[in-house]
Ligand SMILES: *[C@@H]1O[C@H](CO)[C@@H](O)[C@H](O)[C@H]1NC(C)=O
Ligand SMILES: *[C@@H]1O[C@H](CO)[C@@H](O)[C@H](O)[C@H]1NC(C)=O
Ligand SMILES: *[C@@H]1O[C@H](CO)[C@@H](O)[C@H](O)[C@H]1NC(C)=O
Ligand SMILES: *[C@@H]1O[C@H](CO)[C@@H](O)[C@H](O)[C@H]1NC(C)=O
Ligand SMILES: *[C@@H]1O[C@H](CO)[C@@H](O)[C@H](O)[C@H]1NC(C)=O
Ligand SMILES: *[C@@H]1O[C@H](CO)[C@@H](O)[C@H](O)[C@H]1NC(C)=O
C-alpha cells in the first residue's frame with residue numbers, strides 16, 4: 194500500500210504539471226430527468242460507489258441520488274445510469290443527532306441545501322446540521338462527519354438498508370438477513386443478504402468492515418422484528434437469518450468530527466478488512482483519498498482524450514461523458530464469490546443490449562488493457578456458469594432483453610485484433626453455446642413467462658426450426674433481428690478461426706431476419722417492415738405504434754426502428770426498402786417533426802435501438818446527411834444540465850454515442866468498419882496506449898461543431914480519402930491521422946466504394 198501511495202503521489206505531480214481535467218467533469222450532469230447518472234465518489238471500474246440514498250415515496254431512485262427527498266443512508270454500492278429497478282444501496286451509514294431510541298425504524302433525515310460534488314468527492318448537509326463528506330478507493334470508502342458542536346452525534350449502520358422500488362413490477366430488492374459484530378477496539382464487521390432488483394437475482398451476500406477514527410462514547414447492536422421497536426442486544430453481536438428481523442449498530446460520539454473507513458468484499462469479512470486497511474489505512478485524511486481519485490481519473494481515463502477546444506460547454510460534455518462511461522462494469526477481479534480462477538472478473542453489466550452498438554467499441558479504443566480483461570471475464574463466466582451474460586449484477590446473469598449480444602462484442606473484439614491472453618477457442622465455444630443451446634426457463638420471469646430472460650437465446654427452438662420466431666415467444670421480432678446480428682458475430686469469429694463450415698452456416702443464419710420482412714406492409718407510404726409471423730404467414734402490425742415491452746412482439750422500439758437493425762446486411766435492407774432514394778426519404782421521414790401525425794420525430798434519441806440510424810445514410814453515399822442529422826441530435830438532445838441526457842445513461846451508453854459524434858466516426862460493431870461523419874474540434878488526440886495515438890484535425894469548421902460541419906475533403910494518414918468509412922487497421926491498430934477540411938455546405942466528396950454489407 195505504502196508503495197502504491199508513493200506511486201500515485203508521483204502521478205499527482207505529473208498530472209498537476211499537465212492539466213487537471215477533472216475540472217471539466219460535472220458529476221451531477223444527467224442525474225435527473227431519467228438520466229440516472231451516479232454522482233457519488235468512485236474510481237474507474239471501482240467496486241465501491243459511495244453516495245447518498247434519497248427516499249421519496251413512490252419514486253424509484255436508480256443510482257441512489259435524487260434532487261429531492263430525505264436521506265435514508267449513504268451507501269457504498271450503486272450502479273450507473275440504470276433503469277429497470279434500483280439495485281444495491283447496500284452497506285450504509287446514516288448520521289443522526291441526539292438520543293436515538295429506535296434506530297432500526299427506517300429513519301430518514303432531511304436534507305439542507307443542495308449536495309455538491311466533484312470527481313472523487315461528495316458533500317451533503319443534513320437538516321439537523323451534519324456535514325457529510327465522502328470519498329472512495331476501489332474497494333473501500335471514507336466518510337467524514339462534522340456534527341454541530343455541542344450535539345451528540347451518532348452513526349447508524351442499518352444492515353437491512355437497500356434502495357427500494359415503487360414500480361410494482363416485482364423487481365424491488367429485499368433484505369434477507371444479516372449480522373453485525375462490534376469488536377472491543379470499536380471496529381465492526383458484518384454481512385447482509387439481499388435479493389432481486391432489475392436483474393431478478395437470487396440471494397447474494399456482501400461483507401463489510403468499518404472503523405471510526407474517534408472512540409465511540411457508546412456502541413450498541415440492535416435487532417427489530419417486523420414493525421416492532423428496536424431491541425438492544427448486549428455483547429456487540431446482532432444476527433438474523435430472517436428477512437423479517439433487521440439488524441444494525443449505533444455508534445455515538447462526543448467528538449464533532451468523526452471519520453469512518455469502510456471496506457466491502459464479496460468474499461469474507463477478513464477480505465473486507467484487508468480492502469479498507471490496504472487502500473485507506475488508519476489515519477488517512479479524506480483529502481488524500483480525493484487527491485488519489487483525481488489523479489487516477491486523470492491518468493487512467495480523462496487524459497486519454499485531449500483537444501485544443503476551449504469551449505467550456507464542449508469540454509464539460511467531453512470529459513463528463515468519458516467519466517460516466519467508466520463507472521461500470523465493475524472490476525471485481527479477486528472478488529468473485531462463486532469460483533476461483535486466474536482469469537479477470539468484471540460484473541455489473543447494464544446491459545450489452547444497450548452497450549453493443551457503440552460503447553464497447555469505444556471501451557476497446559480507450560481502455561485496451563481493461564477491455565481484454567473484460568472479454569476474458571465474459572468467457573470465464575461461460576466456463577463457470579454455462580452462458581455469457583447479456584446483463585449481470587450481484588454476480589448473476591440477467592435480464593436478457595433481446596439476443597445474446599455478448600456474441601456481437603466478442604466478434605467485434607476478434608475482428609479488431611484483441612488477442613493477448615484471450616482464449617478464442619473457448620470464446621467461440623461460448624458463442625456457439627448461445628447459438629445452439631436453449632437455456633432452461635428457470636427461474637420464470639413473470640413479465641415474459643414464455644422463455645428465459647436469465648441468459649442465452651431462449652427463443653432458439655423457433656429460430657433453429659423455422660429461421661424465424663413465432664408469437665409463441667415474447668419479443669419475437671426484436672429478438673429475431675438481434676439473433677441474426679448475433680449469428681453474424683459467430684460467422685466473423687468462425688471465419689477467423691478457420692471453421693469454414695460454421696462460417697457458412699452462421700452467415701446464412703445471419704440473413705434470417707429477412708424471414709420477418711413483410712414487403713407489403715406499408716406505413717406513411719413506405720413498404721416493407723420486419724413484422725411478427727407464424728407458420729401461416731405475416732401478422733398485422735402498425736409500425737407507428739407497435740413498440741412494446743417484455744411481453745410484446747417488439748421491445749422498446751417499433752418496426753420503423755427494427756427494420757434497419759441488421760447492419761451486416763445493409764445493402765439488402767436498402768434493396769428491400771426500394772433502393773437508394775427511398776431509403777434516404779425513409780430515413781428523412783424518421784427525422785421529420787410530425788411526420789407520424791403526432792408531434793416529435795419517429796427517431797427517438799432516448800433509447801439505444803435507434804443509435805445507428807442517423808449514420809446509415811453513409812450506406813447510400815449521403816454522408817452529408819449523416820453529418821447533419823447526427824449533429825442535430827448531439828447538439829439538441831444532449832446538454833450540460835442535470836437533465837442533459839436524452840434517456841437513461843445505461844452504464845454510459847448514451848455518453849458514448851455523444852463521444853463518437855465529437856470524434857467524427859461511428860463504429861459498426863462486429864465489423865472493422867467505422868463510418869465517417871464529421872469531428873467537432875480543430876484538434877483532438879486519442880491516446881491508444883502503447884505509444885500509439887489517433888490525431889483528428891479539422892480546418893474550415895467553427896472548431897466547436899455547431900456550424901460549418903460538412904466535410905469538403907479528408908486525408909487519412911496523409912493521403913486523400915474518398916470513402917465515407919474506414920477500418921480499424923487504417924487508423925486504430927497502429928494509430929493514425931485524420932485531417933478533415935470542413936465547410937458550410939455539403940459537397941460530394943465521397944466517390945469511393947460504400948461501407949461493406951458482408952451478408953448481402
Ligand atoms: C423529509 O423529512 C421531513 C422532516 O423530517 C418531512 O417533513 C418531509 O415530509 C420528508 N420528505 C419526504 C420527501 O419524505
Ligand atoms: C454473518 O452472515 C454471513 C453471511 O450469511 C455468514 O457467513 C456469517 O457467518 C455470519 N456471521 C455471524 C457472526 O453471524
Ligand atoms: C449505551 O446505549 C445503550 C442502549 O441505548 C444504553 O442501554 C446504555 O445505557 C448506554 N450506555 C452508556 C454508557 O451511555
Ligand atoms: C421498516 O421497513 C421494513 C421494510 O420495508 C418493514 O418491514 C418494517 O416494518 C419497517 N419498520 C417500521 C418500524 O416501520
Ligand atoms: C420473507 O421470506 C418468506 C419466506 O421466504 C416470504 O414468504 C416472505 O414474503 C418474506 N417477507 C418479506 C418481507 O420479504
Ligand atoms: C460553446 O458551445 C456551445 C454548444 O455547442 C455553444 O452553444 C456556445 O455558443 C459556445 N460558446 C462559445 C463562446 O463559443
Ligand SMILES: *[C@@H]1O[C@H](CO)[C@@H](O)[C@H](O)[C@H]1NC(C)=O
Nearest residue numbers: 524525526527537562563566
Ligand atoms: C482489475 O483488478 C485487478 C485486481 O485488483 C487488477 O490487478 C487489474 O489491474 C485491474 N484491471 C485494470 C484494467 O485496472
Ligand SMILES: *[C@@H]1O[C@H](CO)[C@@H](O)[C@H](O)[C@H]1NC(C)=O
Nearest residue numbers: 659660697698699701702705
Ligand atoms: C441457408 O438457409 C436456408 C434457409 O434457412 C437453407 O435452405 C439453406 O440450405 C441454407 N444454406 C446453407 C449453405 O446452409
Ligand SMILES: *[C@@H]1O[C@H](CO)[C@@H](O)[C@H](O)[C@H]1NC(C)=O
Nearest residue numbers: 772773774812813814815947
Ligand atoms: C446507390 O448509391 C450508391 C452511392 O451513390 C451507388 O454506388 C449505387 O450504385 C446506388 N445504387 C443504385 C441501385 O442506384
Ligand SMILES: *[C@@H]1O[C@H](CO)[C@@H](O)[C@H](O)[C@H]1NC(C)=O
Nearest residue numbers: 814815940941942943944945
Ligand atoms: C458524386 O460524384 C461522383 C463522381 O464525380 C459521381 O459519379 C456521383 O454521381 C456524384 N454523386 C452525387 C450524389 O452527386
Ligand SMILES: CC(=O)N[C@H]1CO[C@H](CO)[C@@H](O)[C@@H]1O
Nearest residue numbers: 375376377410411412428429
Ligand atoms: C464505548 C463502548 O461502548 N465501547 C464498546 C463497543 O463495543 C464493544 C463490543 O461490544 C465493547 O467492547 C466496547 O466497550
